[in-house]
Amino acid sequence: MQPFAELLDRLVYTTARNAKLKLLEDYFREVPDPDRGWALAALTDGLPLRLPIRKTLATILEPHVDPLLYRLSRDYVGDTAETVSLLWPDVRANAPPPSIGDVVAEVSSASSREFPRVLERLLDRLDVKGRFALLKLLSGALRVGVSARLAKTAIAQSFGRAVEEIEEVWHAVTPPYGDMFAWLEGRGERPDPGRKATFRPVMLAHPIEEGDWQGLAPADIAAEWKWDGIRVQLSARPGDVRLFSRAGDDISGAFPDIVQAFAHTEGVLDGELLVLRDRAVAPFNDLQQRLNRKSVTGKMLQDYPAHIRLYDILFDAQEDVRELSFLERRVRLEAWYERFLPSLADVSALVPFAAFSELEEKWRQARENGIEGLMLKRKDSPYLAGRPKGHWYKWKRAALTLDCVLMYAQRGSGKRSSYYSDYTFGVWKTPDELVPVGKAYSGFTDEELLRLDRWIRTNTVERFGPVRQVAPGLVLEIAFDAVQPSSRHKSGVALRFPRVHRIRWDKPAREAETLAAVQALIPS
Structure with a gap:
């Protein structure tokens, strides 16, 4: 110890x-x-x-x-x-x-x-x-700034291996990983997943930046819509079907309908998990009702029907096709789908375009169509584990912003345990009543944190255990991705992926947004 x-x-x-x-x-x-x-x-x-x-x-x-x-x-x-x-x-x-x-x-x-x-x-x-x-x-909460990926990278580098090799065998080993260390030290064979339905390392995309466009040609790029769900991997072997999150967590228990729909298939597929009603993608909030559950009720299966939109294939039955180009894998994916026709699934369509200006116009329409953005993939790219440069790009729709009022603050954890760094913010329901619409923990510098902490201590009006309520005097410009209904907030709405964009020391709290304005942003 x-x-x-x-x-x-x-x-x-x-x-x-x-x-x-x-x-x-x-x-x-x-x-x-x-x-x-x-x-x-x-x-x-x-x-x-x-x-x-x-x-x-x-x-x-x-x-x-x-x-x-x-x-x-x-x-x-x-x-x-x-x-x-x-x-x-x-x-x-x-x-x-x-x-x-x-x-x-x-x-x-x-x-x-x-x-x-x-x-x-x-x-x-x-x-x-x-x-x-x-x-x-x-x-089980170490909070020492080490992610699972960083720990696996350290294991790989300790023994002169690539981190992708560790991830390939990760789901074939169990704690305390004696057989994996034996292999790394040359004392044993490489752990083999065999016929198990195991997780394979996923390929991730980079956010596209202004300088990236210069190295891209429209003829070399395939485009797909970026759907507003969660990235999943479906691994199917005879008698064994598993659904994994992109981090490799087994979430099969929460989606028995998906498992059943792929029971007759064989292969490893990449896709987006969605809630689909009448062929339309439901808000992400609906999908959240089924996430992080060990099991689900029949009513939940009916109320929040799950669906996988497939967009890549790693194994065609038992054949590893990751070294093929994206276009070749796309042909294999479409053939695989036609062969098995799993219910609760379809293949994500490619977005046709001749010039990037044409694609930009489609990107601008993404928000009104309830789509998260676009994915750009080189047609010749193999399926590479991790986040390799220059292959896949994500072009997310621009963030929304709202001016909100700081309502409550709580001290953080770890290095922030002495500072008020967790902020609940709200908007005006009436001229005299604020209602919360979300929490933010990021988006400010260490210098700004010190100033915020001083302001909170000076303007505290009431304490509730570790939480301080402050007088409505500070406006935070919050950047976020979308607004969704929420029963957890008194306002009835919540901002998705909120972060502090700017601290509006100059703006009076009375000029912050109203609840009606926020409700108007909920997708119809």
Whole structure:
């Protein structure tokens, strides 16, 4: 546990990507199995532990720390693991610090009634850094600025491999990944997905920028609509059909209708998951009703009918076709679709154009047609894992902006735990009533954050636990992608993908937008 604790401590205070990679590479090379595998699982959200950690911590800490002091400390620090690691009595039991393997074994074998005592004993064997690492490990929320992709990149670079090789075998291995490390160190065979319906690394696009157009010729480019759903991969083998998000998460349980529709097929397909009614794409908010669920009801299947719009093929039955050009894969995709004709699916149509000026006109009409934008793909591009330069481009419709009023603020987490950096903003329902329409956590500089934090502390009118209500005096220009109905907001609407575009220190709050103006932006 101590090497892992040291790793987390250094990652928290390291901001540069390459420096984080170096820390991770050293750790994966030097730490033995199974600890490095369990650490990798924690960094990639694959640790098979789901525990009532916050409730348990409050229970076991109460005999040592006054509950009010704990709540105030937690509110000030902004992180449960850090708060408990500092407040826990430093009794330091005679037993040596546990390894991560010890922790996983003890916690996994403990019943729900035994877990509080097990956790107490583990905390007693660790110092402050160790306790912090233990609680982060068990909570599954490390928050050290390391994505799953970065962790896989570190594994690859540690052993002289390409990250795509790691992603190819990722769904053929399970924590603590002993067989994968054996392969990387030359002690074993490459893990083989075999006949399993496994996830394959996806190809991603770059946002198109002004300078990119100079290197593009209309004759070399195929265009498709960018549909407003979520990117998915459908992997089908005889008797085994899986639906994955673009990050490789298995979301099959939430979409049994899609799984059933592809039960007779074989191959690996790339596409967009949508809710479709009467052949029209429903707002993204409808699709959200089915996301992040382990199972769905019959009524939900009926109310939010899922559909996949296919636009690429990776495996035609068992044949890997990723090295073919886009146009060749397109022919294979259309033939595959005609061969199997899966219900709840269609093939995304290509957008015809002769010149980019003609394509730009279509792009300008995207918003009124309820489409997110355009995808531009080189006709000769193979299907490459990751985000390779110069192959695929996404041309999203321009963002909308609204002037909103800051209503509430809450301290952030990690490096922002001492600053009010999470903002709830609203618009005028009546001349005297503001109603919230969203939250923003980004879009401002560190210097602007300091000024915002000072303003919030000075203009607080009421506190609700960690949340401060402020006087309606500051206007935030919010950039966002769309407006959708929302039962979670008192206003009945929510902005999609909101971020702070500008801080309007100069604008009176009374001149911010009205709810009626926001409602008018909801797609019909």
